Amino acid sequence: MTVTPEELRERVRALLASHDPAATGRLDFLRARFDAGLAWVHYPQGLGGLGAPRALQGVVDAELAAVAAPDNEPRRIGIGLGMAAPTVLRYGTEEQKTRFLRPLWTGEEVWCQLFSEPGAGSDLAGLRTRAVRDGDDWIVTGQKVWTSNAHNARWAILIARTDPDVPKHQGITYFVCDMTAPGVEVRPLRQITGEAEFNEVFLTDVRIPDAHRLGEVGDGWRVAQTTLMNERVAIGGTALPREGGMIGTVAATWRERPELRTPDLHDRLLRLWVEAEVTRLTGERLRQQLALGAPGPEGSGMKLAFASLNQRISGLEVELLGEDGLRYGDWTMTRPEIVDFYGRDAGYRYLRAKGNSIEGGTSEILRNIISERVLGLPSEPRTDKDVPWKDLPR
Amino acid sequence: MSADLLYSDVENDLRAAVRGLLADRCAPADVLARCEDDEPYDAALWRTLAREVGVAGLLVPEKLGGQGASAREAAVVLEELGSFVAPVPFLGSAVLATTALLAAGTTEADAAVAGLAEGERTAALAVPLPSAPGAEVFAGLRADADGVLGGRVTSVADATAADVLIVPATGPDGPGLYEVRTDAPGVALSVPVPLDLTRPIADVAFDGAAARRIAGPATAAAAVERALLTGAGLLASEQLGLAQRCLDETVAYLKERHQFGRVVGSFQSLKHRLADLWLEIVQARAAARNAADALARDSADAPVAIAVAQAFCAPVAVRAAEECVQLHGGIGMTWEHPAHLRLKRAKADEIALGTPGRHRAALAALVELPAAG
Known part of the structure; x- marks a missing residue:
């Protein structure tokens, strides 16, 4: 079926007529919106969508924003929306899709991602968390790390090793893990900023029913690619005005505080201003290509560019501030739900930006990807490719 | 828009x-x-x-x-x-x-x-090639009321290929643009040995050369400024094309060249250098397109777009050409290999129509980031 924008507007009007946001509880409204197929219109009917083109979501969002209807706070549940949901949709059974997607979308159930481990970062497929079959269950033991929102999460997407006797990519299986199950222990992971955005998650004999497996046994690596592809799509994607990023903060300080200016800082500020503007234009060009349905390889470069730029701009900002650069807002271990570069001081920006070249693919791995997939240079030697996981040196 | x-x-x-x-x-x-x-x-x-x-x-x-x-x-x-x-x-x-x-x-x-x-x-604009937008180019040459030119202008690009010169000169009533044939009496071109072998320059001396005034004080200065802005903005695209070619040739060579029993392009240190260069060229393309588009639309933002493009693309072209020489190894240092032609063009282009530093200085004023002191 094809849905026109006018039909979508009609459905929104019907939703608003039956569930006036002013008179309906927030959660009831969101559930009704999901059931009306207006949650994510490109999802199938019955799962919050209408099987409509993804591009039409904007029509619904605009109509609902116009009447100030409550939304599902997408920044708070980004991992569920951006990573878990597409994977459940693609690989889940009908039962799993029906059980998980509605409360995921409404935000009633927060999701987190149990992928990285202390011994498996860039080499994620080397992970060692074990899942052993026991009747209708799997028993999972291991340690995961860099888990945003684990302390708020009801569910996790988890990859674990189910067969150590085959090469690393082949012995992995993908599960949905109940974060309230016995044996799941979440500890805050404090970062160099003082706060704890992330967690360590210790799994000790955690029982996961086989009914919560996503995809086939041993096919977890392929399933995880869906999750990771959606993560990369989400990074570096929004349009910015000139001076819209960190450079705007430094430029404002420069204009407001002439006493801080030196010739050296001026030169470096201008160089970074140029680079920030060019990087902004590069993102704009990428979006123009995507709008034509012709994504270029430029996408893989954007994260690399932003990481380096943010680090150098925030470094300059601390230096520019001089005496104020010696002071830090607050080292108290807080637990922010979203990362906000601008709500805090320059020292925070400087320290948090260090993560930009590590999280979501290190800059070194990204350079490998660009040189191999874009430039066609030879791959790094993969000495572990055909070796059973249990025999790998570690 | x-x-x-x-x-x-x-x-x-x-x-x-x-x-x-x-x-x-x-x-x-x-x-x-x-x-x-x-x-x-x-x-x-x-x-x-x-x-x-x-x-x-x-x-x-x-x-x-x-x-x-x-x-x-x-x-x-x-x-x-x-x-x-x-x-x-x-x-x-x-x-x-x-x-x-x-x-x-x-x-x-x-x-x-x-x-x-x-x-x-074919014509050449008789200004020194290093002139950035905003440069004073009328002071060095004089014209009398009959359009007779005197004075000297150095490092004029493409003058030796030109039939006529378009000459900014100060006439009795102010700045003017004058047209004169390169082979006219009183016009003497001397050709220095150029760094950039593929875009020669000439020093031009005018001594009683009879020229024709084609624009007076009303438009001459703005016309030259428009030319310098357009030239600087479009030069970014030349720099982009040159840089892309340097990358392409280098990548192709590193896929063929073997040392230590392996393809040289498989060494991670070289792969990462080329990935970084690729990214700079991706960025340069956005900057160069933005400048060209701003010029085409006659956008009020064109001066910023041009200064940004020149400040960014000129060093990218130089770096691409330098990487091309280095990563070709010994052959890249030979006269026989064309890498040096691109290196010389890239380095000359860095000076042409304003160095990156001059464009950054222009930008400082345009976007209100004043210098210290």
Whole structure:
């Protein structure tokens, strides 16, 4: 079926007529919106969508924003929306899709991602968390790390090793893990900023029913690619005005505080201003290509560019501030739900930006990807490719 | 309205036509051989480009005999000319001189531009190649009430390929633009040995040369400024084309070259250098397209877009050419290999129409980031 924008507007009007946001509880409204197929219109009917083109979501969002209807706070549940949901949709059974997607979308159930481990970062497929079959269950033991929102999460997407006797990519299986199950222990992971955005998650004999497996046994690596592809799509994607990023903060300080200016800082500020503007234009060009349905390889470069730029701009900002650069807002271990570069001081920006070249693919791995997939240079030697996981040196 | 940073179908077709011609007629060995010849410019190639492909009149309205295209199309041509370091006077004649004449807006200037657009004649704008937008270029040359020129201008690009010079000079009533043939009495070109072998420069002395005034104080200064801005903005596309070619050639070479029993391009240190260079070129493309588009739309933001493009693209071209030499190893250091032609062009382009530092200084004023003190 094809849905026109006018039909979508009609459905929104019907939703608003039956569930006036002013008179309906927030959660009831969101559930009704999901059931009306207006949650994510490109999802199938019955799962919050209408099987409509993804591009039409904007029509619904605009109509609902116009009447100030409550939304599902997408920044708070980004991992569920951006990573878990597409994977459940693609690989889940009908039962799993029906059980998980509605409360995921409404935000009633927060999701987190149990992928990285202390011994498996860039080499994620080397992970060692074990899942052993026991009747209708799997028993999972291991340690995961860099888990945003684990302390708020009801569910996790988890990859674990189910067969150590085959090469690393082949012995992995993908599960949905109940974060309230016995044996799941979440500890805050404090970062160099003082706060704890992330967690360590210790799994000790955690029982996961086989009914919560996503995809086939041993096919977890392929399933995880869906999750990771959606993560990369989400990074570096929004349009910015000139001076819209960190450079705007430094430029404002420069204009407001002439006493801080030196010739050296001026030169470096201008160089970074140029680079920030060019990087902004590069993102704009990428979006123009995507709008034509012709994504270029430029996408893989954007994260690399932003990481380096943010680090150098925030470094300059601390230096520019001089005496104020010696002071830090607050080292108290807080637990922010979203990362906000601008709500805090320059020292925070400087320290948090260090993560930009590590999280979501290190800059070194990204350079490998660009040189191999874009430039066609030879791959790094993969000495572990055909070796059973249990025999790998570690 | 925001900038269109992509290439249109028309632009892609134009690129294909220029590239096809250059691939046939502008092989590295030919360009190299010409460098030590008495005729550094390829006049036959320029005639084909100018008359058959129509590149000489891209910026010129159809009513004046041109193609009625825009800076966007001229930028695509410059990408290809930069890629081949083609020895033709496109920048000097079809960009700098043509833009100055168009902006002068007089009947005399329109008449002069028509000949350029049709490829009958080639012109050069008599300003030093390093002149950045905003440079004072009228002070060094004088003209009397009859248009007789005196004085000297150095490092004029594409002058030796030109039939006529468009000369900014100070006349009795202020700045003016004058037209004079390069072979007119009282015009003396001396040709220094250029760093950039594929875009020669000339010092020009005027001693009682009888010229024709084609624009007076009302438009002359603005016309030259418009030419310098346009030249600087479009030079970014030449730098982009050159940088992309350096990367492509280097990647191709590193896929073939073996040392230590493996393809040299498999060494991670080299892969990462090339990934970084690729990213800079991706960024340079956005900057160069933005400048060309701003010029084509006559956007109020054009001065910023141009300063950004020059400040960014000039060093990228130099770095690409330097990496090309280094990563080719010994062969990259030889006269026989064309890598040096691109290195010399890239380094000269870094000085041309304002160094990156001058463009950053211009930007400081444009975006209100004042210097210290």
